Amino acid sequence: MKKVYINSVASIAAQKTFDNTTFLEDVTHYTETVLPLIDPNYKEFIPPAAARRMAKGIKMGVVASRLALHEANLENVEAIITGTGMGCVRDSEKFVSAIIDNNEQYLTPTSFIQSTHNTVGGQIALGLNCKGYNFTYVHSSTSFESALLDAKLMLACDEAKTVLVGGVDELGDHTVKIHRLIKHIKQVPVNSAQLLESKTEGAVFAEGANFFVLANELQKTSYAEVVAVKTYNTTTSTVTQVVEQFIADNNLLINDVDAVVLGCNGDVTYDLPYDELQNQLFANIPQLYYKHLCGEFNTASSFGFWLGARVLKEQRVPVAVQLNAQTKKEYKNILLYNQYRGKDHSLTLLRKC
């Protein structure tokens, strides 16, 4: 089995992360319940004729993938694997709204064509003229990890040398409205710098795209090794038991973990597993968090993956993501843990390379 490396990273989020020359030195804090995106100039990457039919998620995915390929110094990849929880929800909303508003008449083709979950992966492939394996995973908050696991298996088995893998989710007005109604979005705006102190129900939502070129050949510029990925939709074990087993399965001791990246989102009801890890198992190592910067969405954990990869490459933790005062001289093994509303748990182990 070959080792799998992260050879490039690209992020489009509520922070100016599309520029890899900076690393969260200058973060934007919001007092919102839904965060806005800091967009790159999409027109630099997508011809106007193609862009006019693309909703936000497609543009984000296409540009993030271009940035990742550019950094990896590649013109193409052998496979494109995308994770998305909601897919192209804006065009889905547009199409379904048109059915209702126009009494099932006058249905236009564009929003229907662009509304499927695999549109992002398809548009990336069309842009690259990539005829290789193209798969989209729609597994709620483990969508990105499902895509990552597929990519890791392909590369470990040497079925491909380079794979583009990413997570992307956009927000639509109706989706936001519904999530506000069922209180999955916080009812009162919270300052993102104090997200975890809000002690209220729900999360601060956002959208974003994080793409990576994974390969089974190490380069001088590689960010990290992807050691293991595991997902659980539900579990009867405690998070401590799950993490201990995952670490043991990878022939490590808890003390071998140099930092933990947590997906806590400030939801007083569902942040308890994160609190458990913070206060017990990983109380004495650096703890990082990120959803106060990028917001919550089904593939927000891909931002955590971006963060872990960058920390391992640069061997420093930006102040903006520090959850405690612990530091390490060397970051070798980083564990990522994410779950959403008590379900769809994922564990990802990254290693310095």
Next chain:
Amino acid sequence: MDALKQELKENIIEQLNLEDVSVDEIGDNDPLFGDGLGLDSIDALELIVMLDKDYGIKLTDPKEGKAIFESVEVMANYIAANRTK
């Protein structure tokens, strides 16, 4: 007729999401497909729906669109002669 042409240009830009095109840039006799605005077959379907929804004109044969959508001028003349709303 000038008002109809203006309305058509605005609708075309909105329906087809021509972000970088303004009404002034679409000449009455510019070809909409090919070398002109560069519209394609999906746009033709969008325009067929627009004729039905906004002007009550049902094109039963999509091939008719080729002649009707030649330019804004031709479209406006066709709509003026056939509109039911």
